[in-house]
Amino acid sequence: MDVITKYKDKDGKDVENKQDRQYHAQATNCRDTKMKYGAQWKVANIRDTSLQPGQAKKETIEVDLPEGVRSAEVTVNLYYELTNPDQKYPIHSVTRKVSLDR
């Protein structure tokens, strides 16, 4: 999941802040501490951040804006990466305009 925040700085220049989260089981070969990809290398999971049945995955992501910036556009892209980051399956994309003014 990518959370991309775009805004214009005080000079009118486009600025982009990108934060991401990865949700998946992570395994090693149980002989060292390096994560492995590929069944032939993996032996057991050591951490699991994947989406679990019946459980919501919640995140709070904060972006500090420079002084004087009063608005930004936030886009959250949720996608499935298969085998490597180049093989993406977009799932949802949500864009919100956020203002600091009432």
Next chain:
Amino acid sequence: MRLMKLAVVLVAVVALPFAAMAMQHEGAKKAKTIDELAKMYDSSSCKGCHSEIYAQWEKSHHARPLMGVKGGLMLTPLALKKGTPGSTAFSEDDPKKMKIGNYPCFKCHLPQAITSAEDSVAVELTEALLAKDSAKVGKLQITCIVCHNEKAIIHKRELGAPEKGVLYGTKDVPSHMDGTFKTVKKSAIIKDPVFCGQCHGLGPNLEFDQAVQCANLYGSYLHAYIPTGGTQTCQDCHMKPINGKADHLIAPNWNDQKATEELLSKAISLDVQTLGYEWLKKAGALVPKIVVNTKITTTAGHRIPDG
């Protein structure tokens, strides 16, 4: 003339059982080549009467279990020469040394290789993988026979091994219109998650001399979904009937980008809430801040991702 007729009848009566035994014995022989193994488990005759199901299966990952996704050849690292970059503990220094046991992946990706193939098939596969011969590797499939015979019984001590010439399905069909598989018997498990769980795994495969881990899906189903009170089966979601018959595409088909995106967007929800305000970090130092709260939920009966 009558005597000749009698002789012919007698020869036929005596010879037929032996011929049948010979055929049975032949059936017990192991395949020496990829072509022989593919022929042994060839399900193309099913197409005649089950064309819709066959067409679904042809697009499924079961029809290309050694191909990975989008044209990949997922077993290649095992075929690489031992010690070369990317090679594995299962690799050998010479393709000719490769044996069925060098491919633990066969447990699920080609179970018939374990029961019905000589080591020469592993050698031929290794050479095909190194030559990037997708056409040859693609001949090895999880066919109708694999699921509807080989994997159809898990209570073998009580029910016996799957019988030759018998398919197993959701109901008994005493007279099945096929030259080889003349009967269909009801499988005790084919509608149960445990049937899929035979391959879509519990976690580490510790039975091998070098442990491997592929799919954890069934483990997740048992230990994360069932405890939530989940009652759906794998088949309920992944084999929803089309025209009254279970969908044998068994989605997702990762090669179908659009359909996979649709499936994922139905199963996974994303809620986004935002807040803009000025945070007072310390007196007189307001910080413009945006807070993005995301919430992802899933209707799947297993972790995502898994396989």
